[in-house]
Amino acid sequence: MNSTRLLKTIWPGLLAEAILGIAFLPASSAQVQSSQTVTHGEAAREVKIERGEIVYVRGNTVVLKMGDGSLKEFDDVPDNLSFQVDGKPVNIHNAKVGMVLEKQTITTTTPRIVTTVETVTGKVWHVAPPNHVILTLENGENQEFTIPKGQKFMVNGQETDAWGLKKGMKISAQRVTEVPETVVAQEVRRTGSAPPPPPPPKQEVPILVVVVHPVPLPMVQSAAAEPPNPAEPAPKKLPKTASNLPLVGLLGAFLCVLSLMSMGVRIIAPRRAR
Numbered sequence: 001m002n003s004t005r006l007l008k009t010i011w012p013g014l015l016a017e018a019i020l021g022i023a024f025l026p027a028s029s030a031q032v033q034s035s036q037t038v039t040h041g042e043a044a045r046e047v048k049i050e051r052g053e054i055v056y057v058r059g060n061t062v063v064l065k066m067g068d069g070s071l072k073e074f075d076d077v078p079d080n081l082s083f084q085v086d087g088k089p090v091n092i093h094n095a096k097v098g099m100v101l102e103k104q105t106i107t108t109t110t111p112r113i114v115t116t117v118e119t120v121t122g123k124v125w126h127v128a129p130p131n132h133v134i135l136t137l138e139n140g141e142n143q144e145f146t147i148p149k150g151q152k153f154m155v156n157g158q159e160t161d162a163w164g165l166k167k168g169m170k171i172s173a174q175r176v177t178e179v180p181e182t183v184v185a186q187e188v189r190r191t192g193s194a195p196p197p198p199p200p201p202k203q204e205v206p207i208l209v210v211v212v213h214p215v216p217l218p219m220v221q222s223a224a225a226e227p228p229n230p231a232e233p234a235p236k237k238l239p240k241t242a243s244n245l246p247l248v249g250l251l252g253a254f255l256c257v258l259s260l261m262s263m264g265v266r267i268i269a270p271r272r273a274r
Helices: 218-225 246-272
Strands: 004-011 033-040 046-058 061-066 072-073 084-086 088-090 101-129 132-137 141-146 153-155 158-160 170-193
Touching: 004 158, 084 101
Parallel strands: 084 170
Antiparallel strands: 004 170, 033 101, 046 061, 046 101, 061 072, 084 088, 101 132, 101 170, 132 141, 153 158
16 A cells, blocks of 8 residues: 655744644755665465476477476576586586486565655745645755645644645655565575486306215125126027927826826716716
8 A cells, every 4th residue: 555645844933743643843954855664574485396307308408207297398498507416517418318307496475565754844835735735945946745635734733734835834844655565586496316327237147056976885886886797698599409308298297187187087977976
């Protein structure tokens, strides 16, 4: 909110006091003087984080894979734009695929009120009630001022307004202006991390072959120590001493036994009949 107040202390032979709780201003030889004060309010802080992994880089063009999976392409990246990656500055020319970049934007919003107080001393040269008055300053320069609506003055113990001002009155005027402002400050932090090193190549692990030799018993050792006897080949032909006589004798004996058995059957049969 802008507010402008013009307070006057009138000197028609006697010193008058301005109302509205503002002390009277003594006349001086100074011209327009100005002072300014700033009152700050409570600041609000907002942090925005953007993070992405480099999936393509060539020249001054880089493509990032963002946290939500989307791809963003940035063309004409400035050479002086750098990120602190593992404590070292990295720009577009030494960036590598796999690096993760992070940008933090910290926005601080602070409300404030700037109060400006302007003080002037002079004589009324011309008055155009109820809004304007022209004062002759100590250096002889005339300057016009705006009178706030409804401003009241005390002159010789009597209350009056801009209509009561007369040419030649020596007055001191004060104007107070309050201007609300919002100060926005931004801080950008750029950091990152290098891609992890590639895994070492797999090494071929040799297969361990264990050969267990059994411990032979002493008998086996002694038997194994003796060289085996060569097998005798089977004779291709019978010796000349061999003949069929044993076979003929065996057949004759079998026939004799068979004959005796037949005779025994005949003798036993008549006895059973009796």
